[in-house]
Amino acid sequence: MEIFVGVLSIVVVILVVFNLFRNRTRRMREAEAASKTAAGSGLSISRGLFEPSIDHHAPVESFHVAGAEARVTFDVPLDGDDDSVLFDLLTNEAVEVVRQKRHTLPIDDVTEIVVFAGRNPVREIGRTKLLSPGELPPPAPELGITFAHIAHDPFAAPFDDGTDHSVTYDTRIDVPEDELGPLRGELRIPKGLDRGLRALGTDPDELNGPDFVLALLRMFGYGVTEQAYEGTYLALKEGVSTYITTDTYEPGQHPELEEAVIRRFVVNFSSSGADRGMLITDKYSPFMIHEIEANQPKIRFVTRERIQRFIDSMALG
Numbered sequence: 001m002e003i004f005v006g007v008l009s010i011v012v013v014i015l016v017v018f019n020l021f022r023n024r025t026r027r028m029r030e031a032e033a034a035s036k037t038a039a040g041s042g043l044s045i046s047r048g049l050f051e052p053s054i055d056h057h058a059p060v061e062s063f064h065v066a067g068a069e070a071r072v073t074f075d076v077p078l079d080g081d082d083d084s085v086l087f088d089l090l091t092n093e094a095v096e097v098v099r100q101k102r103h104t105l106p107i108d109d110v111t112e113i114v115v116f117a118g119r120n121p122v123r124e125i126g127r128t129k130l131l132s133p134g135e136l137p138p139p140a141p142e143l144g145i146t147f148a149h150i151a152h153d154p155f156a157a158p159f160d161d162g163t164d165h166s167v168t169y170d171t172r173i174d175v176p177e178d179e180l181g182p183l184r185g186e187l188r189i190p191k192g193l194d195r196g197l198r199a200l201g202t203d204p205d206e207l208n209g210p211d212f213v214l215a216l217l218r219m220f221g222y223g224v225t226e227q228a229y230e231g232t233y234l235a236l237k238e239g240v241s242t243y244i245t246t247d248t249y250e251p252g253q254h255p256e257l258e259e260a261v262i263r264r265f266v267v268n269f270s271s272s273g274a275d276r277g278m279l280i281t282d283k284y285s286p287f288m289i290h291e292i293e294a295n296q297p298k299i300r301f302v303t304r305e306r307i308q309r310f311i312d313s314m315a316l317g
Helices: 004-035 084-101 193-200 211-218 259-272 288-295 307-312
Strands: 045-049 060-066 069-074 112-117 123-129 223-227 232-237 240-247 276-281 299-302
Touching: 060 084, 060 276, 069 084, 084 112, 084 123, 084 193, 193 211, 211 223, 211 232, 211 240, 240 259, 240 288, 259 288, 259 299, 288 299
Parallel strands: 069 112, 240 276, 276 299
Antiparallel strands: 045 223, 060 069, 112 123, 223 232, 232 240
C-alpha cells in the first residue's frame, strides 16, 4: 500500500510539473506573438465609444411620462439664442426616443411629447401633439441628426493628395512664450457646425481637442474605439481606418507640440495597422511635421494654426 501511495505521489508531481511547463511555454509563445501586434504595442482597444448605427442621435438625459405628456430631456448645450433649426431637429428626434421607449414605458394615454434641452438651466424647446393618445407619427425616412448631406467630411479627403508641405505651409513662426488662450476665441465656427456640435452634446464655447474630434467623427458616421494610450482613438468608416492621437494644451505647458509626442504618435501609428494616422492638437506645430508629412503621406497633423482651415474644409453654412 505504501509503495502504491508513493508511486501515485510521484505521478501527481510529474503531472503538475508538466502542466506548469506547458502553461509557461504557451504564455511565452503568446507574449512573443503579442509583441508583433497592436495589442502588444499598447494599442489594444480598451472600449468602444460609438458605432455608425447610433452616431447621429442626440444624447438623452432623461425620459419619463407625466400624465398625458411624454417628456424627453436632451443633454445638449444651448447658446443664448433660440435656434429654430436645432429645436426642430431635437423635437423630431424626441419622437423617435419615445418610439424606442414605448416598449418599456406605456404611452397609451400620452397626447403630447414635450422636449427639453440645455445645461444650467434646462428649458423647454418644443412640443409635438399626437393625432390620438398613444399614436406616434410614422418614422422619418432618415432617423437621427446628420449633416453629411450639407457638409464635406473633413476626415475623408485622401492624405496623399499632393499637398505642398513646405516650411511656409501653415506654420506659425512666432510661437508665443506665455500661456495660450482658449482655442475657441481664435476660431470662426459656422452656424451649421455650431448647431451640429451642440446637437451631439459638445459645447462649442468650451471647445477642446478631444471633444471636438470625437464630435466630428460621430457627426460624419464613424465607428470609434478608444485605444489603450490616453487620448488615442481608432476611427473606421467604409473600410478605411484612421488612427487618431489628440494632445490638448493645459495651462503651464509649452505652447508648441513636443517632439517626443510627435515621435510617439508616428511609432504608434506604424504599430496600429491603421490605413492612415492623424494627430490633432490645440498647440502650435514645430517645423519637423512638414518633413514627416512629406516622407509619410499617410500621416497628417492638424495643429492650432491649421484647425481653422480644417473647419473651413467642411464648407458648412
